[in-house]
Amino acid sequence: MELVKEHLVEKSGFTLHIIPTEKYKTNTIVWKMKAPLENETATYRALLPNVLQSNSKKYSTTSAFRSYLDELYGASFYTDVSKKGEFHIISFTIEVANEKFLQDKTPLLQRAIEFLSEVLQNPNVTNHEFDEATMQKEKRSLKRRIQSLYDDKMRYASVRLVEEMCKDEPYSIQASGEEDKVDEITGAALFEYYKRAFKEDKMDLYIIGDIGLNEVENFCSVFQYEERTNPSHKNSPEKNVTKVKEVRETQDLNQGKLNIGCRTNISYGDSDYFALQLFNGIFGGFPHSKLFINVREKESLAYYAASRVESHKGLLMIMSGIESGNYEKAVSIIKEQLKLMKEGSFSEEEISQTKAVIQNQFLETIDSARGVIEVFYHNIVAGTEVEFTDWIDKTNSTTRDEIIAVANKVTLDTIYFLSGMEGENV
Structure with missing residues (x-):
């Protein structure tokens, strides 16, 4: 590289x-x-x-x-x-x-x-x-x-x-x-x-x-500007979830939107950040992930099912499009996949495949000038120093136990469901 x-x-x-x-x-x-x-x-x-x-x-x-x-x-x-x-x-x-x-x-x-x-x-x-x-x-x-x-x-x-x-x-x-x-x-x-x-x-x-x-x-x-002292603003403190919030809303639409938010309390630059990226890749980040295969492919419950990490706020977002009548079943299967991740129920092949996809995705990002700038700018936002080589080396060196440890930090916070009008009595 x-x-x-x-x-x-x-x-x-x-x-x-x-x-x-x-x-x-x-x-x-x-x-x-x-x-x-x-x-x-x-x-x-x-x-x-x-x-x-x-x-x-x-x-x-x-x-x-x-x-x-x-x-x-x-x-x-x-x-x-x-x-x-x-x-x-x-x-x-x-x-x-x-x-x-x-x-x-x-x-x-x-x-x-x-x-x-x-x-x-x-x-x-x-x-x-x-x-x-x-x-x-x-x-x-x-x-x-x-x-x-x-x-x-x-x-x-x-x-x-x-x-x-x-x-x-x-x-x-x-x-x-x-x-x-x-x-x-x-x-x-x-x-x-x-x-x-x-x-x-x-x-x-x-x-x-x-x-x-x-x-x-x-x-x-x-460019001529005044010198300034840039105060160090930090994100809100880590939040411990005591009760999962459930919010339902109805509108005139054909496909329900089931979005679930989790707290990871892991941010860019933290020692377990790359383990979080691997967790997300296996769980819901890529087409070979558990959410895609189990919620969308096997059960045919969702038009799409995926997850993504918010790198600077310590959140994991799960997104899916479902029929309103499948709400309970979809939530149940998503929770089950998260439980399996916490138990370490994923293969070495899934780990290797996810490492390869993350590395390829990173190399694709830095193939463009704007992508290079965005990667560098993460350090400004986080106030840290993550090297380009870390994306390859630290992804490669992450172990199964580190992924499981990260999975056990992930806590369900809020379930939001936007359903069609027929879903009012779901």
């Missing part, structure tokens, strides 16, 4: 991560901003990057903004908001061709970095207010995105499970914000929040490609 190294440079107000590699013919630039998940700021943070990516002071219309990107050999630029554990992450990404591979030697990397600087530091603001037309357009778009979450019942069930399971914890807050809070955000209020975020957030700039260290560092002198 080719080892990818990141070179860290502490700049004023942000950390620069330079990742030289000859693997790609493009250069990828990602600016990340991390802050605690909070009800008061979530909708502001969901709206802000979309307003910033719409135009700037220099490129004051969307067409001028996009035309300049076209001049950079069709560079792509997009934003994203997400949550990792109880942190709210804003990302700005530019992908641009590497001029080394072009006859035209326009300094595309430098221009792309300067463009990102323009977007972040010179917004389309007049009299301390964001442009009103831009605000209205992006507020409508944000409300549509939030609404689409509720229209997609698979995603809706996942959201509702988290809301119920983590009711008094920041993790229950949605990264996309709340629809009923969008309209109250004014251009002036968003500009005030913009100043606060760029003053307080933990900010990291990643640049990956066939690039020179000194050259990139010089290009990044265009």
Whole structure:
């Protein structure tokens, strides 16, 4: 496996991560901003990057903004908001061709970095207010995105499970914000929040490609921010489950959504994190897993059945689509598979197969520039240092007993069932 190294440079107000590699013919630039998940700021943070990516002071219309990107050999630029554990992450990404591979030697990397600087530091603001037309357009778009979450019942069930399971914890807050809070955000209020975020957030700039260290560092002198002390925010304390919560909801839909949340109290960087990944792979993470084979294939109870780990919050989520009448049986079989994992009822072949799939999945992830950045960024979120080689070496060295020990840490917390109207009396 080719080892990818990141070179860290502490700049004023942000950390620069330079990742030289000859693997790609493009250069990828990602600016990340991390802050605690909070009800008061979530909708502001969901709206802000979309307003910033719409135009700037220099490129004051969307067409001028996009035309300049076209001049950079069709560079792509997009934003994203997400949550990792109880942190709210804003990302700005530019992908641009590497001029080394072009006859035209326009300094595309430098221009792309300067463009990102323009977007972040010179917004389309007049009299301390964001442009009103831009605000209205992006507020409508944000409300549509939030609404689409509720229209997609698979995603809706996942959201509702988290809301119920983590009711008094920041993790229950949605990264996309709340629809009923969008309209109250004014251009002036968003500009005030913009100043606060760029003053307080933990900010990291990643640049990956066939690039020179000194050259990139010089290009990044265009970013000027105040020094800051980034307070160490931690996830909510581990939670001991005393009683499994059961929540049922009915809507007009054809297929019931059975989602179950468990506490693992294991997070990224913990000594048993890779054993948790193996547990999840055998239990429900892959097509050869117990949930897929027993709930979906053997019993034909589910249209889909799978599980996933939330790496920074210590949760395991089980997702399945079932007929409403199969609720009791499906819950029973899922519980039985978890019990079998705790008892160590899985074969050496299942362990070997899962190790191979996890390693292949990891290698596939780091095959893309964005994937490499995401793996590195896990360390920023977790405040730890997991090496790329750990994904291969520690996965390989994990034992059956370590997987069983992790299985016995997994505790059922909340069962959420969204059924069709015919399921009201289930």
